[in-house]
Each structure stands twice: as C-alpha cells, then as structure tokens.
Amino acid sequence: MHTAQQRANRALLIKLLLVALLMFGFAWAMIPLYQVVCELTGLSQMTREAKQAALAMPVKLRFDATVQPGLPWRVRALTTQLTARPGTFVKVEYEITNTSQRRVIGQAIPRYLPAAAGQYVKKIDCFCFKQQAFAPGETRRLPVVFLLDRNLPPEIRSITLAYSLFNVAG
C-alpha cells in the first residue's frame, strides 16, 4: 500500500521535473522561436511598414521627357508614373534611341512641376548630370535615382519630373 503510493508519487515527480526541465529549455528555444514567428507572421515587417506609414502619405510621381528641335533622339520614360512615400528612394529608367546615322551628344535639363517640389527631390544618380554621347542608331537605358525628402510639404500631392533634351554642339 505504502509502496504503491510512493511509486505513484515518484512517477508524478519525474513528470513534473521533466516539465521544469522543458521550460528551462524553452527559455533558450525562445531565441529561434521569435525569429520564426516574426518571419511567418510578418510581424517585424509590420514594424517597418508602420514606421513608413508614420512618415507621410504617399505622393504621386509622373515622369516625362521631350526632345527639343535639333536633336535626332527618341526618348521614352519606362515608368510614366508611380506612388512613393516621402523618405524613400525611387529609381526609374528612361530609354533613349539615337535615330540618326551619326554620333550625337545631348544634355537633359530637368524641370519640376510644381517648381517648389524641386528642392525635395534629392537626386543621387541621373543621366542629366552629364552630357550623353550616342553612337549611330544606339539605344540605351539611363537611370534616375533620387530620395524623396521626408520634409516634403504635405500640400504637394503629386510631382511631375520632366526632362528637356538639347543637342550639344560639337
């Protein structure tokens, strides 16, 4: 009778000790578990998105380009419009083709609409930074990379970035 009781007690003791041991391991298991759970549920992504949402409402961006007389080029914005939040990087490309049978050098001059938005488009890379030389019949894609400044006044809801391309003599 007594030993049966002791056996039952011991069996329960061992189970409970196992639980305690498992929970000790669980403290360590939390390290990978947090990573897995955050990845599966996208919780850490949510923090990032929430932070961005806190920055500002997205702004509509339009891209355009026109060739001025005297330059035998065809130009096309590969992305004509997109929306971006202030504080983010934007990258778009323009495709330029030299339609003539000679070497042509051109220069792009940017214009912003509204003009006040110009100081909030912080260009990091642009084909307008320097003159571009095109071989006869050549087609190239040229990038524009810029940071949309987070201090963009909230009343500016859309920005148009338009390039005029000029022939450079020589």
Added chain:
Amino acid sequence: MATEEGLLEHLPHHGPPQGLARWLAATNHKDIGSMYLWFALTMFFIGGILALCIRAELFRPGLQFFQPELFNQLTTSHGLIMVFGAIMPAFTGLANWMLPLMIGAPDMAFARMNNWSFWLLPPSAALLLLSFAVPGGAAAAGWTLYAPLSTQMGMGMDMTIFAIHLLGISSVMGAINIIVTVLNLRAPGMSLMNMPMFAWTSLVTAFLIIAVMPVLAGAVTMVLTDRHFGTHFFNAAGGGDPILYQHIFWFFGHPEVYIMALPAFGIISQVIPTFSRKPLFGYTSMVYATASIGILSFMVWAHHMFATGLPATVQLFFMYATMLIAVPTGVKVFNWIATMWQGAMTFEAPMLFAIGFILLFTIGGLSGVTLSVAALDIQLHGSYYVVAHFHYVLVAGALFSLFSAIYYWFPKMTGKMVSEPLSKLHFWWSMFWFNVTFFPMHFLGLAGMPRRIPDYALQFTTFNSIATIGAFCFGLGQLIFLYNIIFSLRHGKPAPEHPWEGANTLEWQIPTPAPYHSFVEAPTLEVIENGVIVGMHGGKHG
C-alpha cells in the same frame, strides 16, 4: 482492541526531535511550514527596512542619505527580497502547513525534498544581502535585471544571479511537492471539485511556478554567460538583442504576478465564508476563474513592453488579452461579495484583513486595467503610477491576505489565540497608513514622476513627503504584528477547539493545537464544495 494497539505501535507516535536537529533535518510539514513563515517574516522586515531607506531619501528632493548608485541597489534588493524572500516563501509555508491538514494527508509527499526546498532559501537570502558588501555593491538593475544593465555590473550581479538560481530550484521543488500532495494524497472522499479553494489556488500556483521559474533561470543564465563566457544573447554589437531579455523575463514575470496573487485569492475564499457563516458563493466558477487566470497569465507578457516599439497589431493583442484577465478576476470579486451578502458577518481580524484585501486589491486591479491600455501605458510606463498599482496588489493584496491567513490559522497552528485588540489595531493602522503611503503615488505617476530615481523635480515634493510619512508609520505598525505574534505564542489565551464558529473545513476537525503528526491514518470524508466537511470517519493522529 489488541489489533488496534498493535497498529499504533507502527505509527510514529514520538514527538518532535529536540534541539537544532529538529530544524536542520526537519521533515515534518508543520516544522518546515513554520520555518518558511519565520523566514518570510524576517525577509519582510529586511525588505521593509530597505523600503524605508528608499522613502527616507525621497522625503525631500535632492540627495540626502544615499548616492544614486546605492539608491538603485536599494530599490533592486527591496523588490527581489520582497518577491522571492517574503511573499513567495510565505505562501509556500502556508501551503506546507495547511494543505495536508485541509485535504487529510499525513504530510507533504516528499518530506526530505521539502527540507531541501526550505534550506536553499537562507543561503540565497545571504547571497542577496552580502552582495551589498562586495565591490560595486548589490545588483542595481531593478528587480527585473534588464539587460544590458545587468550584463555590465560588478560581482553583486553574479551573486544575485546565483541567488535566483537557488530560489528557483527551491520554489520548483516546493511546487512539485504541493502538486503531488494535492493530486495523490487527498483523503478518501476529498474529490478535486470539492477541495477547499486554498488547495485549488495552491495547485494552480504550483503549476505556474513549475512552468515559469525555469524560464527565469534560463534568462539569468544567459545574462551570466553574456557576462563571463563571451556569448552575445543580449549584446546588440554581437548580434544579440536586449529586447529579447525583456521577452524572456516577462514570460516568467507575468505568471509570477499571479503566483503571488492566486494563493491570496485562496485564503480570502476560506476566510470570507467562515466569517459570513455562509458557503462560498459560486465555488465552481471560482475554480474555473482560477484556472483561466492561470492560463491567461501566459498570454499577456508583452503588456510590460508597450514602450519597446512593438507593432500596433501586437500591442492590440496584448492589450485585449490583458483586459480579458479582468473577467475571471471580476468573477472572484463578485463571488466574495455575494458570499458576504446577507451573511451573518462578524469582523474578527482575519475578516477585516480579507475585506481590506477586496477593497484595495480591486483598486489595484482597476489601475492595472488602466495600465493595460497601450496608448495610456506609453505615458504611464515606468512611472510612480506603476509603483502605486503593484503595491496595491502586492501589499494590500498578497500581504494583507497573509496577515488574514496568519490571524485565521494561528489558533490551530499554535493552540493560542492572538490578541484581538492588537490584531484589530494592526489592521486599522495598516489600512490607513497603507493608503497614505501608496495612494499619492498614483498622482505622482500621472504627473510624470519616474520610478527608481533618488531625486525628483520640486513639484513632486508634497506627495513624496506624504508617502514617506505613510511608509514609516506603516512600517512601524508591522511591529504591532511582530509583538502580537510573539506575545501570543508565549502568553496567548489557550485556543478553543473551534475558535471560529463558521469554520468547517477539515483542518478544524483535528485537535487544537494541530498534533505533530496529523492524519497518520487517512480519514474517510463526506465533503461538499470548498472543502466543507459534513461527515468524517476514522483518521488517526500520531
């Protein structure tokens, strides 16, 4: 007759062993329970002295008595000593003393392990206190021991970590003992759904302890390896994450809150029916409320971390989950009040403390619901509002319930009555000065005074001075309790067999004082809800 005498010879009919051996090698649940309670009382006074040092420094703005470094050590040690040294051992001690009597068991299931659980406590207390004397002083990272503060301090932190390991092993062993005793050693007739509420809450508490104390041990072990063995669990420069510590700590920390609250609920659920002379209202819902509080306590840990930049979805989840706990807690408060409703109430000291508990614990619970609102918590986090909140649930909650329990069971434990006038004085004194101490802290917190600071802006002076006066008077009042206990032990009136008219659970069916070996032979019981005994046969005491 002859057979009965033959049987008795096998029973341990000797009295307690004499001298120091009785305590060092104690295996009797009453001896160990008493040691637990005396240990807790000692730590309560030590922790109280630390609290008074804190309040003395905060009496006036500016630095009067302690440098900020020492002040931080005082707040840290006060928290650790009160939580792990006073409240938890006191509840384990009470469970040791009363559980076998309440469910008809001869002793705790593992008597020698019980001895070990207790004797791990004094060394860990010594480690905590001696750390004040080492270079760099005691741990000063707050009782939560947040990384990266805790990965930087002197050897006082190592001593604290080792103390927490010992305390963890002690309470896990104590909890295993409680679970096995309750599940395996109940007398015939004492079914689980008829057990006294105190047995139920002790059982659920023990499960919580087994589930989370090892997690705390894991967290501080990581701190230890970060400090000395080149790991980077919490070091961002090494690829770790200091926020991870908070996640692991509060996975322990929130159930820990209920480890200190559930046994108090159990005590109140015994005391209120006794002095209302009515059965406990809604016993079954009490059991389910206890269990659901236990389960929910694992799902709310991040409400301590609203200020760490959690995603809004996560904040929402933890906010609602936390508010959900107010439901089972509300069920309990409702049931206690419904038990008193139309009862033939008398207001002896245990009942006074129980009613004081309900009043003040509810205030603490309400400020808890306030803090659970994520948007509000951003403002209140780490302020004196939090300090006010958890002292309402831990001092007016856990501590008042312990006073209630001691006054309630003292006659059965010792065979002496406590002095009723002194006990009542102790209650009214504590009730008044407790509120003087802690109520102004709500206002301080709302006005923006941060916790754990030795100095403060001038506009906080008045409320701080009031709180300090309250704290010193409250502390002084606890000497009434000490005097009352010691005086009554020596010169108290002999207790009658039934000191409380309405008490009808099993521990009141045995002689007063409780014999050294009780229920050597299990009785056969007829029990109804909340452990109320309606019939008992057999049952021998050694």
